[in-house]
Amino acid sequence: MPEQSAAGEFESFFVATAPQVRRYAHRMVDAASVDDIVSETFTLVWQRWVDVPTEEAPRRAWTFRVAHHRVQHWYEAKQRDVRLNRRLAPVRTDVADHAADVTDEADVAAVLALLPPAEREAMWLVVCVGLTPKDAAFVLDCSASALTTRLSRARQRLTVILADRVAQEVNR
């Protein structure tokens, strides 16, 4: 466990980064699971604090990578739940998709909610959080080409989505 002198440094990092990780989690998982993602992420970061990079940008990327893995685990668990429940019982309705509630809002989160998770995650990290492509590739554990492909697909989808919105407003 890190020494007490590290606590202040971790606290400063937490204060600066936790809101970003919370918003990232909010866009990737259901609202009820956001607190778990944030808690698990920063608990692990604190447990591994001596191994965490000391420079700001790599430290932030390292933390987002932990959060990314927590999100992946959440999707895996959710998928198992869905598969089992589709076979064993009526579909559960206690886990709501918050994205559906915000699709009428004209903000970036509402638009991103219309993208598949992999593209949404890539775009959120580089466009909204401001990670460099290099750091985002590290977070997502993928090559630069794979990241570019996800961003390219996201742009193609958004071009169509936003054009449709303009057309709808014109016809309104």
Added chain:
Amino acid sequence: MTAFERAQAEVDALTALLLENGIEPRDVAPDAAPEAGPAEVSAADRLLLDAILAGETTAAPAPGRSRLVRRRVIQLAAVACAALVVLTSSTVLGTRHDAAVAGPPALMTYGSSSLAEVYAGTAPSASSALLKLADVADAQPPIATEGDQEVRAYAWYSSGAEVDGVDQKVVEPVTEKNVLRPDGSATTSQDRSSGLDVNGKVVDRRVDRATGKVTGDDLPPGTFDPAWVRNLPRDVDGMRAALLDRIGGPEACSGKDGGLDVAGCLSSELTGDVTSFWVVPPDVSATMWRTFAAEKDVYLLGDTTDRVGRKGVAVAVMEPATPDYTRADVLIISPTTGQLLSWEWLDEDPAAKGGADVAAFRAITSARYVP
């Protein structure tokens, strides 16, 4: 333009697209308190911070325990699903051909070393085997390089999907076909494919009722350089430099801060980039194996049979451990052509049979130029 410069160009284009439509690209906290400044946290996060520093949070289990729990859940799910498949097959369908098995794929068997030896770093080096495979590749006749490059594969990937109105990330078998044209445009299509049998081998998709189209994407001209792979250097130093440059340069492959080391970067480029859309000429494969042969942490697993039934030689590239997993990239190379046949990501899991879980794999079933 490097791969990261292309990624940055996409970021710039996305940002411009949002601004053109009156959308501020920066995110805004949906639940932020109006009075909270950028250097303040909410009351909930303050409580969380105090709990973390006091050692009171238990929500982030150690990776080993997490995998153990995860494994048990998967086993339970597999048992439940398998039981239902058997029940359905015998009472409704009356066929024995719906044989896709739920749960993680079975591990393959290897002739020389165990995965435990690879994870422990005690398996023999793959250097001499790789040099022999390089000679085999070099002895192959050159290939024609005109027309579209078509790569077909069977794979298990993690991907996004919508199930019952909820976005999900799922791992599912796919049969994919990637076509790269001379103008740099590309088409990728993935079909939901058949599953694996109890030995981890691919079930013939013609007898699996679950097969069907899932996704497809068209990428515009100029997306890729179609000559990139066939123009890669034919010397080890040049090959290493070219591949590392593609992934961000040597500094991105230092193995520090949880990132990949050189061998891991080379493996990542080979599996995720070089063999994704491009046909690899034999002499490029030969140089690739000589490049891997010069790296440490590349171990010989030995003779094996890949998931589509082809004989191969397996080598393992150990990635630096991450907070969440310890992963070996397994490359399976043909002893008769020297070409990469398959790759797998195997995550260490002491609780699993064989000591590892399959995180993903891809078997390249065809790679050729199509006039």
